[in-house]
Amino acid sequence: MTYWVRWEKEQKAMEVNAGKTLLEVMIEAGMHPDAPCGGEGKCGKCRVWCHGQGEEEREVLACQTRVDRDLWVRTGESVGAIHVLTGGYGRKTEIHPLVTVQRIALAPRKEQPGLSEWERLQKASGIPLRESLPMVRKLSQRNTKDGADLWIVRSREKVLELSFEQEEPQVWGAAFDIGTTSLAGYLVDLKSGEVLTTASAINPQFSYGADVIGRANYALEESEEPLTACIREKVNEMLAEMCRRAQGSCQDVYAVSMVGNSCMHHLFLGISPQSMVHAPYQPAVNRHLILPASDLGIEAASEAEVFWLPLIAGFVGADTVGGLLSTELAWQDELSLLIDIGTNGELVMGNRSRRMACSTAAGPALEGAKISCGMRGADGAIEHVEVDESGGVHIQVIGGGIAKGICGSGLIDAIAVLLRIGVIDDDGHMNSDDQIDGQPVYWFRRPQGTDSGVYLSQKDVREVQLAKGAIAAGVTLLAAQLGITLTKIEKVYLAGAFGTYLRPENACRIGLIPRELENRITAVGNSAGEGAIQILTCENAIRDAERLARETEFLELASLPEFQDVFVDELSFE
C-alpha cells in the first residue's frame, strides 16, 4: 500500500510505502531533517505541520508520524537556519572560526634570495606558520620557482592543508555530543559558521551496559578496548554520512570538537575509568585535549585535530562545560542555575565570578524508566495532564491517539495535577479506591477490552519523590555552599529535551525546581552540543572552556554530612 506525501515548501510529491515515518521519508528524500534524538520523539526538532485530505493542519513530530493516508506536509525553517552558530537560545558570539582558509601568492624565488621554501610561505601569509613535516613535504614537491597562488587551511599558526587548486577548498568542522544513550553530530561550515547537517545515533556501547557504571564495570573487568572501538567507529560512520549529505568528503573536515560526560570521554579516548568509579571519583585527566584525529582513528583531513572539552570532575563532565559555554550563566553577574536532567542530574549554580557544580543521583525515573506505565516521549505517550475548573482531569497524548503510557513531562504534570485535586497528599501518599496488587493507583485511561490502560501507582509517585528529592537537595546544598538564597537566582537554564516539554509551573509544584524560580526558567535544548559547535566557530572558545572548567568548583554531595537530611526534607511535596 502506498500513499502520496506532498511537501508544500519544497514543491515535491512522492509516493511512499504505508507505515514509514515522515522522518524516514525526509531522510530518504535527502531533506536533511534535524533529529538529534535519533527519531525517538524526544527532541522535538523534526516538528512539521501536516494534514490529510480535508483535515485541519496540525503540528506533529516527523519521527512519530506514520504515513497512513495521503498527507500534505509543511516543513519548518531549513536546517541551516535553525542551528545558527550562536547556539540557538544561548550566548551570542561572533564567528572567529577555529580553522580558516587563506589565499596567498608566493613571490618568485629569485625575488626572495636567502629564504627557505617555508619562509617564503610564511612571508606570503604574513603569519609565522609552524613547520610540519607533511606540509613541508607537500610544499617541497611543487616547483614554485616562478611564484604560485595557493590556499592554506590553517588553525592559527598550524597549517592543516596546502592546496594549489584553483577552487577554494571546503573547510568544515564537526561537533559531537557523546551521550550515554544517544549521540548527536553536527557538520559545520567553518567559513559561515552554519550547521550544514546533523546526524544522530544510539550509542553502540549500550550492549556493554545501560549506564556509565555498567560500562565502566565492563571496562574494568574485561577491557575498555571494545567500548572505545565501537564508539569511534560509530562517530566515523556519522561523520561520513554527514559529509556525504553535504556533498563533500571527510577530507574537508579539519576540526572535530567533542563533549560528553566524563565516562564517555574516557571510553572514547581509550582511558580506563578506574579512578573515576571509586571514591573520590576523580578522572584520569581533566584538562581539554587537542589531539591529531589520525591518532584516534577519526577519518578526516590528514592533519585534522580533535578537541575534547575539559572535565570538571568525575561525574561532571565536558557536556556540562559545553552547557556553560553556550548559556549565559558564566558570563553574567546575575546568579543563575543550569540544570541538565538525565540519569545523573548535573547542576551548576553561580555567575561570572563564582560557580559551583554537582551531580545528583536522580536516576532514570524522570525519563519514564522505573515507572509502571513509563515510556519515552513517543507516539501514545501522555505528555501533558491538566485539570479543569470542575476538577476534571484531561490528558494530552503525543500523536493524538490512544494513550499507551506516560513520558517524563506527563509524569510531572500528572503528579502536580493529582496533588492539586487531592489524590496525592503532600507526603506523597495516594488516596484512591482503585488498586493493583494492593497498591493504590490512579487511572488516566482505564483498561478497555484487551488494552491495559494507563495509570500512575503509589510506587511511581515514590520513585518521582526520590528523583526530584535528589535534584532539589542538590539545588539547596549548592545554594547553601555558595551562601546565597534561592530568590537571588535570576535565571534557570533547563537543558536537554526534557526541559523543552516540561511545564515550569508543574516542575515547581512538585518541587523539582524551587518554587521561587517558577517564572525564571528557560529551556535551552542541547546546550552541550551547542557548546561543542562553539568550539568550532569561535577560536577562543576552547580556552574559555578550560577556564570555565577550572574555575567551577565541584561539590561532592555524598561527602556532605547534611546531605541525607536535606534529601529527606526534599522528598516531601509540601
Added chain:
Amino acid sequence: MSKLQEVADLTERGKAKLIGAAVQGALDEGTPAPEILNTMIDAMGVVGEKFKRNEIFVPEMLVAARAMKKGVEILKPHLAGDNTVSAGKLIIGTVAGDLHDIGKNLVAMMLESAGFEVIDLGVDVPIEKFVETVKENPDVKIVCLSALLTTTMPAMKDTVAALAAEDFRSNIKIMVGGAPITQEFADEIGADAYTADAASAAEKAKELAA
C-alpha cells in the same frame, strides 16, 4: 489518642517536625523514657514490615527513620544509663571506593531499633579499618558491608577475604547488602548472609546473633 500512641503514629508517618512535642508530651504525662523508646522501635518495626510487603517504599522508610532519630534526640537525656538489653554489638560500613550511605544508614537505624549496639564506620571504609575495629571490639558479633556501585563490589569481596584471613573469623558473621548485591554474589565471596532490605537485615542479624 494517647501521647504514646501519637508517638507511634508520628514515627510511622515520618513526622519529624511534630514528633519532638509528642515525645515531650509523653514524658510530661509520666511515661517512662524506655517505654517511649520501645514504642518508637516497635513503630519502626511496623514500617520495616510494611516495606518488606511492598506496602510502602524507600521515601517512607527514610522519613520514618528520620522522625525516629528526632524523637530519640529528645528522649536521650531521659534515658538514664543503658537499661535496654543489647542484642549484641555490630560493625557497619560502606566499602572502600564507595561514598553512598543512605541505604547503609537505614540498615544501621533498623539494627539499632532491633536492639543492637551499632559501630558505624561511615563510607569509603578501608579494609584495614574493618579488621582493626573487630580487633578492638572482640565482642563484635556481626560485620555488615554495604556497596551501591557495581564497581565497588570487588572492594566488598576483598574486605570479606581480609576478614576471613583473620583468626577472629569464626567469632563473627559477615552480612552484605546494597543495590547491586545478590545472594549469589554473597555466596561467591563467602559472606554469611545477604538481605534485600533494611527490615530483613535487622531480622537476619537477630537470628545470626542469637
